[in-house]
Amino acid sequence: MRLKRLLGWLLAALVSALMLAPFLVMLSTSLMEEFAVFREPVPLWPAHPQWQNYREALTALPFGRFFLNALVFSGLVVVGQVVTAATAGYAFARLRFPGRRPLFAVTLGLLMVPAVVLLIPRFLLIHALGWVDSVPGLVSTELVSVWGIFLVRQACQAVPRELEDAARLDGAGEWAVFAEVALPALRPALATLALFGFIDSWKNYLWPLIATPSLDHRTVEVGVGTLHGLYGSSWPHQMAAAVTALVPLLLVFLVLQRYFIRGIQWTGYR
Amino acid sequence: MASVSLERLSKIYDQRVPALSELSLDIPDGAFTVLLGPSGCGKSTVLRLVAGLDLPDSGRIRLDLRDVTRLPPGDRDVAMVFQHYALYPHLTVRENLEFPLRMRRVPPIQRRPRLLQVAELLQLGGLLDRLPSQLSGGQRQRVALGRALVREPRAFLLDEPLSNLDATLRAELRSELSRLHQRVGTTMLYVTHDQIEAMTMADRIAVLRAGWLEQEGTPAELYDAPATSFVAGFIGAPGMNLLPAQTWREGGVWGDLIPAAWRRDRADQAGVRPEALRLVPAGQGAAAEVTLVERFGADALVHLSAGGEQLVVRAAAGALPSRGQPIGVATEWAALHWFGPDGRRLP
Numbered sequence: 296m297r298l299k300r301l302l303g304w305l306l307a308a309l310v311s312a313l314m315l316a317p318f319l320v321m322l323s324t325s326l327m328e329e330f331a332v333f334r335e336p337v338p339l340w341p342a343h344p345q346w347q348n349y350r351e352a353l354t355a356l357p358f359g360r361f362f363l364n365a366l367v368f369s370g371l372v373v374v375g376q377v378v379t380a381a382t383a384g385y386a387f388a389r390l391r392f393p394g395r396r397p398l399f400a401v402t403l404g405l406l407m408v409p410a411v412v413l414l415i416p417r418f419l420l421i422h423a424l425g426w427v428d429s430v431p432g433l434v435s436t437e438l439v440s441v442w443g444i445f446l447v448r449q450a451c452q453a454v455p456r457e458l459e460d461a462a463r464l465d466g467a468g469e470w471a472v473f474a475e476v477a478l479p480a481l482r483p484a485l486a487t488l489a490l491f492g493f494i495d496s497w498k499n500y501l502w503p504l505i506a507t508p509s510l511d512h513r514t515v516e517v518g519v520g521t522l523h524g525l526y527g528s529s530w531p532h533q534m535a536a537a538v539t540a541l542v543p544l545l546l547v548f549l550v551l552q553r554y555f556i557r558g559i560q561w562t563g564y565r
Numbered sequence: 566m567a568s569v570s571l572e573r574l575s576k577i578y579d580q581r582v583p584a585l586s587e588l589s590l591d592i593p594d595g596a597f598t599v600l601l602g603p604s605g606c607g608k609s610t611v612l613r614l615v616a617g618l619d620l621p622d623s624g625r626i627r628l629d630l631r632d633v634t635r636l637p638p639g640d641r642d643v644a645m646v647f648q649h650y651a652l653y654p655h656l657t658v659r660e661n662l663e664f665p666l667r668m669r670r671v672p673p674i675q676r677r678p679r680l681l682q683v684a685e686l687l688q689l690g691g692l693l694d695r696l697p698s699q700l701s702g703g704q705r706q707r708v709a710l711g712r713a714l715v716r717e718p719r720a721f722l723l724d725e726p727l728s729n730l731d732a733t734l735r736a737e738l739r740s741e742l743s744r745l746h747q748r749v750g751t752t753m754l755y756v757t758h759d760q761i762e763a764m765t766m767a768d769r770i771a772v773l774r775a776g777w778l779e780q781e782g783t784p785a786e787l788y789d790a791p792a793t794s795f796v797a798g799f800i801g802a803p804g805m806n807l808l809p810a811q812t813w814r815e816g817g818v819w820g821d822l823i824p825a826a827w828r829r830d831r832a833d834q835a836g837v838r839p840e841a842l843r844l845v846p847a848g849q850g851a852a853a854e855v856t857l858v859e860r861f862g863a864d865a866l867v868h869l870s871a872g873g874e875q876l877v878v879r880a881a882a883g884a885l886p887s888r889g890q891p892i893g894v895a896t897e898w899a900a901l902h903w904f905g906p907d908g909r910r911l912p
């Protein structure tokens with residue numbers, strides 16, 4: 296019994312080490328001198344950490360602006376996804392309307408379409424609207440998460456119907472039933488969705504790259520990529536930028552871990 | 566306050582067997598009426614229809630004289646207490662109690678006195694700032710009652726409100742509910758499958774079976790003159806003993822209990838309550854054997870068997886027979902109930 300526990304721990308430690316290794320390499324590389332990377336053998340940790348790499352990398356391009364852009368982008372996407380998933384998920388779970396089942400099937404079917412396939416159509420869409428290289432262009436196509444709708448619908452089914460019936464008898468209209476009774480019960484699900492939405496849009500690369508040709512609306516991830524184009528040879532500088540881009544994700548994850556786990560438990564999908 | 570009248574209500578879920586068939590029932594203003602019946606007989610369906618949470622396939626519902634059949638739940642001015650309490654988990658007791666008033670746009674200044682009045686009536690004073698998850702089962706039940714009371718509805722609907730509580734608490738809340746009804750005097754429609762709850766609290770009882778109304782009347786009427794053999798067997802603890810005609814028509818043991826002179830020609834079953842049977846020394850009455858003795862302190866239930874039939878006798882706690890002992894059993898003509906082939910009581 297104890298041996299089994301021990302083996303379990305060992306396995307978990309091994310997997311964690313494997314997962315963590317690339318990040319540690321990233322961190323150590325970011326602190327090396329420019330050409331130390333090519334030395335044989337590569338040192339595990341630099342003898343003289345080059346902290347100025349960070350300053351140099353982050354000032355080579357307007358990273359302050361990129362961070363702000365990424366924050367605006369992710370923030371708006373999160374708000375949009377929470378609003379659309381809460382309403383649509385609740386509607387699919389609770390409201391009776393014609394075509395509910397087929398519509399839900401089609402919605403779920405969208406999960407099977409790889410995002411890359413939709414890249415060009417989405418670009419054509421915002422192009423037609425004249426929104427290329429603007430916040431609306433960047434955000435508008437990201438406001439609905441099919442996975443989020445599914446998550447909320449699942450969560451709704453765990454809310455006792457009696458609760459909503461009680462509210463109706465207490466004189467609540469359909470909107471109040473949703474806003475005052477269902478929504479509070481859906482808070483954990485929505486927190487989970489917000490967390491995933493934030494992470495996904497923070498590390499989204501392709502879409503912001505295509506939707507924002509100029510530097511004005513670029514996000515951090517795209518900024519890191521741009522750095523690669525400009526300073527292709529300096530790995531430490533690129534890694535410094537990449538590490539910085541990761542910090543907000545780490546913070547969010549540390550604070551909201553339990554919602555992360557819950558999302559996987561609820562939908563069995565991620 | 567209002568009278569509730571149901572006229573030929575029918576409801577079929579999912580095109581299957583009817584949950585409710587042509588149910589007609591009048592609930593007088595201020596009466597405590599209990600809907601009683603086994604699981605799945607359609608009791609909750611009646612409440613949901615009266616509340617407006619479901620719509621009937623046919624029939625009419627009136628509150629006083631007003632037809633409310635198609636009115637949305639919020640406009641009917643009836644309150645419901647759900648089996649699982651259905652308290653809003655994210656709101657405190659105070660906010661739960663205020664919810665119906667807030668939804669009806671009662672101004673805050675008028676909410677306070679109503680709230681305090683209900684809190685006092687149900688002894689919720691010290692609990693107002695707790696969340697439902699911090700309450701015991703009995704306290705939750707009282708909050709659920711309070712939320713129904715606070716807006717002074719015209720009728721109360723209660724769906725097995727005590728079924729989730731333990732026996733002691735249930736007995737306590739039973740008398741509390743009766744007292745509450747006497748104080749507020751509001752019409753109550755109370756659903757239960759527990760015939761003791763029904764007998765102790767009801768002004769009138771309606772017995773349902775598979776969506777049909779079997780009988781409606783006062784507890785005494787149902788007990789003394791059950792309209793069907795189903796009601797006879799359902800009411801009482803335990804229910805009436807029912808002996809099929811073939812067991813006594815041919816003579817034999819049960820022929821001794823029910824002599825030829827007493828028999829009704831068209832009867833298919835004879836019924837006799839456990840308390841209307843007498844144990845007599847072996848050799849007298851009908852000969853039977855004791856199979857089980859259940860003692861309750863003041864009295865006891867003696868289970869007898871003879872000729873392949875079982876019979877329960879309520880006996881005083883004094884000289885009780887022991888298991889396996891041969892014994893006689895007797896009754897009177899006046900104590901017998903007769904039911905025809907359709908299960909209905911013979912006039």
Ligand SMILES: Nc1ncnc2c1ncn2[C@@H]1O[C@H](COP(=O)(O)OP(=O)(O)OP(=O)(O)O)[C@@H](O)[C@H]1O
Nearest residue numbers: 578579584602603604605606607608609610611758
């Ligand atoms: N929403 C529904 N969909 C389909 N069938 C239903 C629905 N609600 C109730 N029924 C069926 O209708 C019948 C009556 O149900 P109802 O809930 O009124 O019974 P009940 O007397 O309240 O039973 P219980 O004592 O178990 O609560 C049952 O056969 C039940 O299966």
Ligand SMILES: [Mg+2]
Nearest residue numbers: 608609610724
């Ligand atoms: Mg029920």
